[in-house]
Amino acid sequence: MKNIYLPHLAEIVDIKQETPDIKTFKLKFKDQAVEDSFDHKPGQFVEFSIFGEGEAPFCISNSPTRKSGIECSVKRMGKITQALHELDTGDTVGIRGPYGNGFPIEDLKNKNLLFVAGGIGLAPLRSLINYCLDNRNNFKSVTIVNGARTSKDLVYKDEYQAWEKARDTKLYLTVDCQEENWTCMVGVVPKILEQLKPTCQDSVAIVCGPPIMIKYTMPVLLKIGFCPEAIITTLEMKMKCGLGKCGRCNIGNLYVCKDGPVFSYAQLKTLRYEL
Ligand code: FES
Incomplete structure (x- = not known):
């Protein structure tokens, strides 16, 4: 009988330093048949085994529409993430999955989408954002509000230009305090949402970030007019x-x-x- 806990071996083919403590790992399965058959939905996750250290779940941050391996962004914050950060390209890890329900893509079709992210919380949303941009006709406007403590803590900076250029798509970047040469917004994400007052008509808000951000963002979304059914989080x-x-x-x-x-x-x- 197949052992459901047995991971597939995967090679780290690329590592990108996103911020001082976040790296994005790109993986390819060693078994080509596994690589070819792997499919995921935005919002799903995989279990990562770091041999000799243990196993931990990480969301898949790339869109299934941009398939060239699995990408996971990992913040260094404990034993397993520390061990993962010490790995190099060419090293082998174990992967099982994908798991979880993922975002309800059918329910998002023909809606205005408001993405609200803080820090590494942009990781699962990046998968969905790029999925929506690659299937642009299925969705109405796309608004992305992305915040971090400082500009150094913003992830996926290379993709902002493409997001800003995409049709009917707006990107708002914010940091907690003013910094030298910072020309975007300043203030925590819930405050920025209060200022922007994005439309709640025919809209769904997709929120992911640190617990404190989520806690203060929910009442703002409700005040703007989003109903609890139209707010999604992971x-x-x-x-x-x-x-x-x-x-x-x-x-x-x-x-x-x-x-x-x-x-x-x-x-x-x-x-x-x-x-
Ligand atoms: S992680 Fe084991 S039941 Fe959910």
């Missing part, structure tokens, strides 16, 4: 197996790894989950 919880087996990630009767990680704010309220 949760980062203490996932372990990724398969709905270990019971570490449950909220109410749902598992974040299997039923999520993407949930609407309305669902989370019903589950009495505190953001």
Whole structure:
């Protein structure tokens, strides 16, 4: 019988230093048949094995429409992420997945999309943003509000120009405090949203970032007029197996790894989950 916990071997083919503590790893499966058959939806994640260190889940940050391996952006913040940051191109890791429900793409069609990201929270949204831009006719306007503590902490800087140039797409960048030579916005993401007041008509907001940002962003979106069903977020919880087996990630009767990680704010309220 097939062992569902057994990862496939993958080679790190590229590493990009996004910020002082975030790197994007590009991986290719060693088995060409696995590489060819791997498919994912924006918002799904994979379990990464770093041999001798352990396993951890990371969202897939590239769009399935831009397939040249799997990309995951990882912030150095613990034992496994530290070990991953020390790896080099050519090194081997284990990958299993993809797991999770991913973003509800059908529900987003013909809607105005508001992406709200903070720091590394842009990683799962980048997958969806590029998916939407590559299927531009299926969606209405795209507005991206992306914030970080400082300009050095902004991820995917190479892609901003393409996003700004895309049809009916606006990108707002913000940092917490004014910096020398910074010409974009200044202020935390919820404050910027209050200023911008993006349309809530026929709109869905997709939010991902640090808990404090999410906590203060939700009331602003509700005040602007978004209903809880039209606000989507993706949760980062203490996932372990990724398969709905270990019971570490449950909220109410749902598992974040299997039923999520993407949930609407309305669902989370019903589950009495505190953001
Ligand atoms: S991570 Fe094991 S049940 Fe979700």
